[in-house]
Amino acid sequence: MAEFELDCLGEACPVPLMKTEKKMAGLKSGDTLIVHIDHSCAMKNVPEWARKQGHNVEVEEVGDGEWDVIIEKC
Amino acid sequence: MAKTVEHYDVVVIGGGAAGLTAGIYCGRARLKTLIIEKALVGGLATYTNEMENYPGFPEGSTGLGLMELFHRQAKKFGVQFKLTDVKAVRLEGEDKVVETFRNEFHCKAVILATGGKPRLTGAPNEDKYLYDKGISFCATCDAAANTDKTVLVIGSGDAAIEEGMFLTKFAKKVIVSVLHDEGIMDCNEIAKGEALKNPKMEFLWNTTVHEFRGGEEHLRSVALKNSKTGEILDVPVDTCFIFIGYLPNTELFRGMVDMTRGGYILTNERMETRIPGVFAAGDVREKFLRQVATAVGDGAIAGYAAEKYIAESEMFESQVMGESPRIVYVYNAASAGDRELLGAMEQYEQCRCDLKLIKADVYKSNGIAQRLNVSETPCVVYIRDGEVVGSVACDRICPENIDALRRT
Numbered sequence: 103m104a105e106f107e108l109d110c111l112g113e114a115c116p117v118p119l120m121k122t123e124k125k126m127a128g129l130k131s132g133d134t135l136i137v138h139i140d141h142s143c144a145m146k147n148v149p150e151w152a153r154k155q156g157h158n159v160e161v162e163e164v165g166d167g168e169w170d171v172i173i174e175k176c
Numbered sequence: 177m178a179k180t181v182e183h184y185d186v187v188v189i190g191g192g193a194a195g196l197t198a199g200i201y202c203g204r205a206r207l208k209t210l211i212i213e214k215a216l217v218g219g220l221a222t223y224t225n226e227m228e229n230y231p232g233f234p235e236g237s238t239g240l241g242l243m244e245l246f247h248r249q250a251k252k253f254g255v256q257f258k259l260t261d262v263k264a265v266r267l268e269g270e271d272k273v274v275e276t277f278r279n280e281f282h283c284k285a286v287i288l289a290t291g292g293k294p295r296l297t298g299a300p301n302e303d304k305y306l307y308d309k310g311i312s313f314c315a316t317c318d319a320a321a322n323t324d325k326t327v328l329v330i331g332s333g334d335a336a337i338e339e340g341m342f343l344t345k346f347a348k349k350v351i352v353s354v355l356h357d358e359g360i361m362d363c364n365e366i367a368k369g370e371a372l373k374n375p376k377m378e379f380l381w382n383t384t385v386h387e388f389r390g391g392e393e394h395l396r397s398v399a400l401k402n403s404k405t406g407e408i409l410d411v412p413v414d415t416c417f418i419f420i421g422y423l424p425n426t427e428l429f430r431g432m433v434d435m436t437r438g439g440y441i442l443t444n445e446r447m448e449t450r451i452p453g454v455f456a457a458g459d460v461r462e463k464f465l466r467q468v469a470t471a472v473g474d475g476a477i478a479g480y481a482a483e484k485y486i487a488e489s490e491m492f493e494s495q496v497m498g499e500s501p502r503i504v505y506v507y508n509a510a511s512a513g514d515r516e517l518l519g520a521m522e523q524y525e526q527c528r529c530d531l532k533l534i535k536a537d538v539y540k541s542n543g544i545a546q547r548l549n550v551s552e553t554p555c556v557v558y559i560r561d562g563e564v565v566g567s568v569a570c571d572r573i574c575p576e577n578i579d580a581l582r583r584t
């Protein structure tokens with residue numbers, strides 16, 4: 103149950119989602135990935151994608167217009 | 177992975193109109209407040225394009241725009257947000273716990289504002305066309321957009337038939353898919369009679385939705401299956417309205433708070449549930465009208481009630497249940513007799529320097545009386561070492577009886 107991070111600050115859609123999908127594929131069940139984003143579109147499509155896959159998802163607003171999407175692989 | 181523990185005064189579950197309003201009231205009362213929302217802050221109202229009946233916006237407003245304003249106002253008062261799903265709750269006792277997959281939030285009061293969702297048919301492609309793409313759950317919202325068009329209504333209960341008849345004022349044709357045999361409907365007899373006479377309404381009996389069909393952008397037709405013959409009928413429509421019920425999001429609270437058979441939470445007019453410190457607000461409650469305006473009213477009451485509950489709990493712990501000997505005079509300020517006795521109680525205290533008098537007026541709030549299990553006023557409760565020793569009520573209140581209590 104390891105924790106990983108992915109820095110997507112400054113990156114616009116669809117880059118954060120593509121990177122997240124790729125990174126998640128390499129994780130084991132129970133592992134957590136924290137994706138740092140500051141693009142409001144990614145704040146919608148990354149959690150939406152992750153929820154559809156059945157992962158546990160939480161979004162935290164860490165600053166004004168900056169979010170952490172926390173995904174636990176199912 | 178161990179869950180991180182965080183402490184709040186109030187946790188609100190659900191960030192719709194009710195939850196956000198409750199948050200605004202709690203935040204403004206300087207309570208440390210958290211709203212947990214699993215999908216989009218703003219709730220169900222964000223799915224409606226036109227919001228014409230919420231007061232204060234004569235030009236109308238979009239649901240999303242309106243809820244964005246609620247959100248900003250809550251943030252302004254320091255309310256914190258967590259965007260995640262609540263997985264479990266422990267509501268009994270003073271320390272309440274709300275669990276998400278990473279956190280355990282401990283708090284003094286919980287407001288349940290999880291709303292509900294329209295029931296779906298479960299047929300293929302349904303999720304592709306929800307809301308603005310051809311499947312609607314609200315005739316009031318989408319009737320005008322269907323002027324001179326053909327629409328399909330799924331269901332035959334009161335809502336389906338009444339909304340269907342409303343739609344005939346706009347649409348060219350309203351086709352109704354009914355599950356039952358010809359002539360059998362779930363709605364009341366009057367609505368049924370009217371509907372069967374309505375020239376713009378057409379009924380397809382013994383049918384259920386088999387599949388939703390269309391392109392990427394919008395629904396084009398609905399394939400209905402005849403449950404008797406198995407025949408598939410393709411019905412081209414502009415909009416399909418589904419009225420097969422509404423489901424409150426209350427699975428998490430089942431067996432904890434009182435609910436109706438349909439799963440709606442029962443509260444009193446202070447939004448209190450059966451459990452002290454647990455409130456419910458908005459669509460999730462058993463109520464007459466489910467709208468943004470009424471969700472806002474519920475939220476305000478729940479937020480205010482939570483604040484009062486917490487203040488009273490603190491006051492109860494710090495002042496009522498202290499170590500040194502004390503008597504609590506529980507009275508109703510609206511009663512002349514109770515007021516008269518108040519003076520006598522003050523005198524009683526003055527003559528006994530080792531004793532403290534606490535006055536609890538049930539006219540303002542009966543929280544302290546409830547915590548002391550006092551149901552009628554006037555009543556005197558004697559407390560020593562943080563525990564209730566005994567009480568005397570009504571006619572039995574006199575210095576001798578109180579002295580006797582203090583000797584026990």
Ligand SMILES: Cc1cc2nc3c(=O)[nH]c(=O)nc-3n(C[C@H](O)[C@H](O)[C@H](O)COP(=O)(O)OP(=O)(O)OC[C@H]3O[C@@H](n4cnc5c(N)ncnc54)[C@H](O)[C@@H]3O)c2cc1C
Nearest residue numbers: 190192193194214219220262290291314458459466467468
């Ligand atoms: C299509 C449509 C059109 C409408 N049009 C109008 C209109 O024009 N005017 C009007 O006044 N009303 C309208 N309404 C009704 C209005 O949307 C509701 O009355 C209002 O949204 C109720 O607010 P609420 O806060 O009680 O619940 P909701 O808005 O349903 O909010 C509840 C929130 O709780 C969240 N939640 C649920 N479970 C959990 C959980 N376990 N963890 C975390 N979060 C959770 C949900 O995601 C949701 O965001 C319409 C409704 C629909 C469906």
